[in-house]
Amino acid sequence: MTQLNIVILAAGKGSRMHSDKPKVLHALAGRPLVQHVLDCAVALQPQQVCVVYGHGGEAVPQAMHRYPAKFVIQEPQLGTGHAVQQAMPHLPDEGRTLVLYGDVPLIQQNTLHQMQQAGESLVLLTVNLENPAGYGRIVRNTRGDVTGIVEEKDALAEQREIGEVNTGIMLVPTKALRAWLADLRNNNAQGEYYLTDIVGMAVQQGVAVHTVQPAHEWEMHGINSKQQLAVLERTWQQVEASRLLAHGVTLADPARIDVRGRLNCGRDVEIDIGCIFEGEVMLGNNVHVGAYSIIRNASIADGTIIAPYSLVESSEVGANCLIGPYARLRPGTKLHDEVHIGNFVEIKNSEIAANSKANHLSYIGDSTVGSRVNIGAGTITCNYDGANKYRTVIGDDVFIGSDTQLVAPVTVGKGSTIGAGSTITRDTPEGELTLSRNKQTTINGWKRPTKKI
Numbered sequence: 001m002t003q004l005n006i007v008i009l010a011a012g013k014g015s016r017m018h019s020d021k022p023k024v025l026h027a028l029a030g031r032p033l034v035q036h037v038l039d040c041a042v043a044l045q046p047q048q049v050c051v052v053y054g055h056g057g058e059a060v061p062q063a064m065h066r067y068p069a070k071f072v073i074q075e076p077q078l079g080t081g082h083a084v085q086q087a088m089p090h091l092p093d094e095g096r097t098l099v100l101y102g103d104v105p106l107i108q109q110n111t112l113h114q115m116q117q118a119g120e121s122l123v124l125l126t127v128n129l130e131n132p133a134g135y136g137r138i139v140r141n142t143r144g145d146v147t148g149i150v151e152e153k154d155a156l157a158e159q160r161e162i163g164e165v166n167t168g169i170m171l172v173p174t175k176a177l178r179a180w181l182a183d184l185r186n187n188n189a190q191g192e193y194y195l196t197d198i199v200g201m202a203v204q205q206g207v208a209v210h211t212v213q214p215a216h217e218w219e220m221h222g223i224n225s226k227q228q229l230a231v232l233e234r235t236w237q238q239v240e241a242s243r244l245l246a247h248g249v250t251l252a253d254p255a256r257i258d259v260r261g262r263l264n265c266g267r268d269v270e271i272d273i274g275c276i277f278e279g280e281v282m283l284g285n286n287v288h289v290g291a292y293s294i295i296r297n298a299s300i301a302d303g304t305i306i307a308p309y310s311l312v313e314s315s316e317v318g319a320n321c322l323i324g325p326y327a328r329l330r331p332g333t334k335l336h337d338e339v340h341i342g343n344f345v346e347i348k349n350s351e352i353a354a355n356s357k358a359n360h361l362s363y364i365g366d367s368t369v370g371s372r373v374n375i376g377a378g379t380i381t382c383n384y385d386g387a388n389k390y391r392t393v394i395g396d397d398v399f400i401g402s403d404t405q406l407v408a409p410v411t412v413g414k415g416s417t418i419g420a421g422s423t424i425t426r427d428t429p430e431g432e433l434t435l436s437r438n439k440q441t442t443i444n445g446w447k448r449p450t451k452k453i
């Protein structure tokens with residue numbers, strides 16, 4: 001295959017979004033529109049990627065600075081041909097240039113590969129629409145060869161009947177593209193320099209024009225409004241849900257799951273309604289995720305049950321654990337196998353070894369917890385003195401009574417027991433009972449106050 005350069009047009013204003021943010025930075029499936037396109041572009045391993053931006057100041061280059069792309073400003077915006085022209089000084093003559101759009105986020109690598117393989121010269125991505133209104137039409141001669149693209153506003157009545165439209169995505173020999181762009185004129189209905197006019201020029205010069213259609217129509221859908229964004233988001237979520245179902249995942253309702261990243265599942269995974277998966281998530285075999293749970297950048301090993309309304313973030317959860325309902329695992333949580341974390345328990349930056357339990361109303365932060373530990377209801381690790389954070393270490397086989405405060409830095413010795421209601425400020429000896437509590441007293445004959453009239 002010939003050498004590839006990619007130009008991503010992203011200078012449009014997007015006034016119909018009614019937003020101060022550049023259109024291409026609005027998110028679909030948790031990622032800015034233009035980031036979807038950049039991810040796809042980079043995966044094709046091109047020589048050069050050029051993003052043409054315009055509105056919103058430096059917001060687009062700043063947001064996408066991690067990508068190995070050249071950011072070129074187009075100011076003013078005089079049409080798609082003018083936009084591509086801005087990128088030309090940065091592209092080598094060799095090979096071909098693929099034109100993509102920052103607001104057409106779901107174009108798939110497969111379709112672009114097909115275009116690369118369709119021919120050596122000019123390749124257009126076209127699609128047949130029931131309702132082609134608004135799109136440039138693909139004009140063909142009686143032999144069926146493409147002779148040009150006519151924009152709707154410039155089209156004759158009979159050309160408007162054509163159902164085959166230009167998606168805008170095209171692959172063009174770069175050296176010829178440079179020459180054709182230099183010859184563009186803006187004597188058309190919109191007074192713009194149309195990229196589409198290069199097709200007629202190619203045909204004039206006897207250059208073969210090939211067309212390819214995308215595997216799915218949604219690949220060419222562009223975003224101009226919040227309505228279109230919402231519709232395409234649902235389309236994409238259906239695609240994700242179908243992929244999971246095809247892989248054998250049980251979804252209580254494929255219309256009520258949101259995947260904003262990559263969700264990898266083992267066998268016999270079950271996901272109830274309303275769950276959100278963000279970033280990289282791995283669910284092992286037989287994992288069940290309860291309703292309305294949110295799992296972000298986490299791995300959950302085989303047989304673990306996440307009960308409803310749990311939030312798991314940047315955590316590693318072992319096998320056969322029971323999490324939730326209403327559990328919150330914050331970044332840096334590592335749970336070994338068969339750990340139970342119950343309702344209203346928050347864990348942060350802590351490692352909990354196998355078979356330990358914190359079932360009710362606790363905060364465990366910056367802690368190392370051994371195996372077979374029972375953390376009673378209401379236990380709090382006091383990890384912060386207002387300025388610095390300290391660690392709590394709890395040995396194997398410890399039993400911590402309810403409503404205990406462990407004031408870090410502190411170590412609770414192996415096999416020891418802490419009496420309920422204690423405030424532990426010093427290390428506790430292994431195997432002993434430690435408690436800090438006022439003695440219980442009874443005041444004989446004490447009377448409750450009565451209401452004064």
Ligand code: UD1
Pocket residue numbers: 009010011012013052074076077078079080081082083101102103134135136137149151165166167168193194195196222
């Ligand atoms: C364009 C095509 C049309 C095609 C349609 C598909 C041209 C002349 N027409 O029409 O054949 O059916 O897309 O959606 O190319 N942009 C810039 N700078 C500019 C102008 C546009 O970056 O100066 C970007 C926009 O941000 C947008 C894309 O190019 O992402 C398309 O521009 P738009 O004005 O929407 O083109 P259409 O009129 O829809």
Ligand code: CA
Pocket residue numbers: 222
């Ligand atoms: Ca458009």
